[in-house]
Amino acid sequence: MEIIDCDVHVYPRNAEEIKRYLPQPWKHRFHIWSNAYYAEKVETNRTVPPNGAGPGTDPDFLIRQLIKEEGVAQAILLPRANVSIHHDPDQAAMEASAYNNWLSDTWLTSHNPDGVFKGSITIAHQDPAAAAKEIEKWADHPHMVQVIMDTGARAPFGQRHYYPIYEACARYRLPLAVHPGTDGMGVNILASQGYPSHFLEWYAGFSLSMQVHLLSLLTEGVFERFPELKMIFVEGGIAWLPALMWRLDQEYKGLRSEIPWTKQMPSLYLKEHVRFTTHPLERPEKDGDLTDVLAMMNCEDLLLYASNYPHQYCASPRDLHFLPETFKPKIFAQNAKQLYRL
Amino acid sequence: MEIIDCDVHVYPRNAEEIKRYLPQPWKHRFHIWSNAYYAEKVETNRTVPPNGAGPGTDPDFLIRQLIKEEGVAQAILLPRANVSIHHDPDQAAMEASAYNNWLSDTWLTSHNPDGVFKGSITIAHQDPAAAAKEIEKWADHPHMVQVIMDTGARAPFGQRHYYPIYEACARYRLPLAVHPGTDGMGVNILASQGYPSHFLEWYAGFSLSMQVHLLSLLTEGVFERFPELKMIFVEGGIAWLPALMWRLDQEYKGLRSEIPWTKQMPSLYLKEHVRFTTHPLERPEKDGDLTDVLAMMNCEDLLLYASNYPHQYCASPRDLHFLPETFKPKIFAQNAKQLYRL
Numbered sequence: 001m002e003i004i005d006c007d008v009h010v011y012p013r014n015a016e017e018i019k020r021y022l023p024q025p026w027k028h029r030f031h032i033w034s035n036a037y038y039a040e041k042v043e044t045n046r047t048v049p050p051n052g053a054g055p056g057t058d059p060d061f062l063i064r065q066l067i068k069e070e071g072v073a074q075a076i077l078l079p080r081a082n083v084s085i086h087h088d089p090d091q092a093a094m095e096a097s098a099y100n101n102w103l104s105d106t107w108l109t110s111h112n113p114d115g116v117f118k119g120s121i122t123i124a125h126q127d128p129a130a131a132a133k134e135i136e137k138w139a140d141h142p143h144m145v146q147v148i149m150d151t152g153a154r155a156p157f158g159q160r161h162y163y164p165i166y167e168a169c170a171r172y173r174l175p176l177a178v179h180p181g182t183d184g185m186g187v188n189i190l191a192s193q194g195y196p197s198h199f200l201e202w203y204a205g206f207s208l209s210m211q212v213h214l215l216s217l218l219t220e221g222v223f224e225r226f227p228e229l230k231m232i233f234v235e236g237g238i239a240w241l242p243a244l245m246w247r248l249d250q251e252y253k254g255l256r257s258e259i260p261w262t263k264q265m266p267s268l269y270l271k272e273h274v275r276f277t278t279h280p281l282e283r284p285e286k287d288g289d290l291t292d293v294l295a296m297m298n299c300e301d302l303l304l305y306a307s308n309y310p311h312q313y314c315a316s317p318r319d320l321h322f323l324p325e326t327f328k329p330k331i332f333a334q335n336a337k338q339l340y341r342l
Numbered sequence: 343m344e345i346i347d348c349d350v351h352v353y354p355r356n357a358e359e360i361k362r363y364l365p366q367p368w369k370h371r372f373h374i375w376s377n378a379y380y381a382e383k384v385e386t387n388r389t390v391p392p393n394g395a396g397p398g399t400d401p402d403f404l405i406r407q408l409i410k411e412e413g414v415a416q417a418i419l420l421p422r423a424n425v426s427i428h429h430d431p432d433q434a435a436m437e438a439s440a441y442n443n444w445l446s447d448t449w450l451t452s453h454n455p456d457g458v459f460k461g462s463i464t465i466a467h468q469d470p471a472a473a474a475k476e477i478e479k480w481a482d483h484p485h486m487v488q489v490i491m492d493t494g495a496r497a498p499f500g501q502r503h504y505y506p507i508y509e510a511c512a513r514y515r516l517p518l519a520v521h522p523g524t525d526g527m528g529v530n531i532l533a534s535q536g537y538p539s540h541f542l543e544w545y546a547g548f549s550l551s552m553q554v555h556l557l558s559l560l561t562e563g564v565f566e567r568f569p570e571l572k573m574i575f576v577e578g579g580i581a582w583l584p585a586l587m588w589r590l591d592q593e594y595k596g597l598r599s600e601i602p603w604t605k606q607m608p609s610l611y612l613k614e615h616v617r618f619t620t621h622p623l624e625r626p627e628k629d630g631d632l633t634d635v636l637a638m639m640n641c642e643d644l645l646l647y648a649s650n651y652p653h654q655y656c657a658s659p660r661d662l663h664f665l666p667e668t669f670k671p672k673i674f675a676q677n678a679k680q681l682y683r684l
Contacts (some may be wrong), residue, residue, distance in 0.1 A: 042596050042597060054465070155536060155537065156536055156538065158539070158543075159539065189531055189536070192499060193618065194498055194531065194554070195497065196498065196557075196558065196561070197500070197501065197558075197561070197562060198561055198562075198597075198600050198601055199600060200561055200590075200593055200594065200600050200601060201500075201557055201558060201561040201562075201595075203555055203593055204557055204561075204586075204589050204590045204593050205554070207585070207589060208550055208553055208554060208557075211550055212547070212550060213548075214549055215538075215543055215546055216538065216543060219539070219540055219542055219543040219546075220539060220540075220543075221537070237585065237589055239584065239585035239588060239589070240585035240586065242580050242581065242626065242631065242635070243549070243579065243581035243582035243585065243624050243635070244546075244549070244582065244632075246581060246624035246625055246626045246632070247546050247549060247579055247581070247622070247624045248542075248546045249624045250622070250624065251542055251545055251546050251622075252542065254384050254655075255384060255541065255542040255545075258540050258541060258542050259540055259542060266405040270525075280589070280592070280593075282585050282588035282589045282592065283582075283588055283592045284517070284588045284638065285600075286638075289584065289588075289638045290588070292634060293584070293585070293635065293636075293638075296626065296628075296634075296635075297630045313596075321558065
């Protein structure tokens with residue numbers, strides 16, 4: 001079966017790989033961000049390259065593990081620059097731009113002779129106008145297939161100051177992926193559960209960040225304003241989706257006068273405009289409970305296969321053996337091909 | 343069928359009814375709080391008493407509508423003092439205490455000849471030690487059956503500074519209800535989705551506030567530390583519960599070394615210690631989808647019937663006609679009788 005992996009993380013080997021694209025004073029101030037707030041508590045060795053460097057830094061090793069052994073036909077690369085951590089919007093925008101240059105020169109060109117890698121344009125949502133310019137700069141790149149930004153933010157994503165980002169994504173038909181990152185850290189009290197005490201609480205709460213942003217996007221009418229906009233909610237699960245949409249659709253019936261720009265049930269915008277990735281899918285004791293919940297909202301049309309390689313929790317296509325056979329071609333490849341026009 | 347209504351709101355007729363229990367300077371500073379941030383956008387006339395006063399202020403009218411017409415045998419009263427809005431913890435604690443005096447003298451005594459009304463001890467979570475004293479003061483009251491606090495807070499409820507509240511609730515075997523209120527307002531950025539733009543977004547987001555607090559309580563090990571503590575999550579729905587617990591249980595397997603005080607799957611603590619109210623239940627197009635989801639976690643053992651009377655969205659037992667017959671005795675009365683020892 002054809003497999004497109006929609007959540008693969010690649011990293012620079014060292015800070016110099018990014019610094020070469022940064023002018024001063026940003027170069028001087030740059031360091032590779034590591035999560036000192038909610039550090040992961042379980043380590044993996046499986047994705048460490050033979051030279052002992054960081055996971056996701058060695059193209060030969062990544063191609064062997066992900067492309068050859070797992071049989072992935074195309075991998076959508078999501079660099080994790082975590083630029084939303086910065087108080088200074090210029091530092092954030094410059095680093096986003098440097099990551100884009102780095103990705104283009106390395107994983108999308110020199111490491112990409114077979115064209116199996118597709119890239120994401122990193123943006124900093126602190127300055128939406130600058131982010132829109134960054135999107136414009138890369139929109140014609142043959143291997144950049146989407147835009148990526150972190151969920152950690154100071155306001156939910158439906159609010160108006162973000163609209164230059166959506167306008168640019170819609171204009172260039174670039175889907176916008178939102179990925180967990182910096183939630184509850186530094187300036188980013190939102191969207192998150194605030195300041196959890198442990199990594200487990202923080203990690204399980206990604207699904208709540210996603211719901212906060214989704215609720216905001218749907219009630220603010222973003223998809224009515226930007227009919228070409230598509231978004232992907234990465235790494236936040238999906239089993240919560242029916243409950244949220246049932247609640248929202250139900251209350252919309254009584255309260256739609258408050259948001260008159262929303263002209264149809266919120267769940268209809270969702271189905272048209274929003275996609276989700278499979279990893280980590282919620283896993284009940286009985287697989288059938290999950291597939292029943294997925295079927296309630298035709299989630300087989302909304303899900304994109306994702307491994308989260310090379311993180312410790314990374315998944316394999318085999319982990320989804322329990323899905324109904326009718327779901328698999330859509331989830332493993334068809335939905336992604338349609339979304340990214342691959 | 344016997345019906346116990348676990349979410350009925352009563353209000354003072356005017357500020358004087360509360361002020362008489364407040365010493366100066368708190369009396370001078372008191373006013374009945376009205377939600378100027380996310381005001382409800384739909385009005386109801388049905389629960390306005392014949393004298394035109396505020397809904398939930400007239401005992402004769404409430405008894406006629408709720409007890410006689412709906413056939414409710416006992417009503418758990420939850421005053422909505424919204425004391426969590428205060429920056430000043432003393433103002434909050436004094437107002438909570440005044441509301442308790444008022445509730446005891448009126449709805450639990452002079453308005454309660456038949457004993458159909460049971461009350462909630464209002465506390466302000468800004469000062470947990472003061473809240474514990476307030477609980478202790480009312481613990482022996484014959485009609486006070488639980489403690490109530492608002493979900494709007496500065497930190498999620500699993501964190502340690504709240505423990506004096508849980509210790510007092512556990513000691514006196516008083517269940518602790520958490521009710522939406524002041525989320526995203528004033529000092530309370532948590533637990534909420536931050537600062538939504540519209541009432542609909544805010545209201546639909548109650549379920550997210552509940553999940554934030556629940557995740558915190560379960561990962562911090564509150565129910566292991568306080569084995570007698572029971573909590574009720576009021577007005578936040580329940581259809582999201584399987585998805586959240588699947589995610590949390592799954593991640594617990596890999597990350598339990600981080601929270602060693604949690605000795606069993608988080609969902610087992612949940613089933614033992616946490617209850618939810620029925621209003622507003624999420625309502626999909628197909629009733630069967632909801633009952634399927636409820637059955638996945640035996641939610642018939644976790645749910646308490648609640649009308650939310652006299653608010654505009656208040657429900658009737660008839661609204662739950664679609665529930666399986668085997669669920670109804672538990673949800674309408676048995677679960678509440680067991681929890682409140684009625």
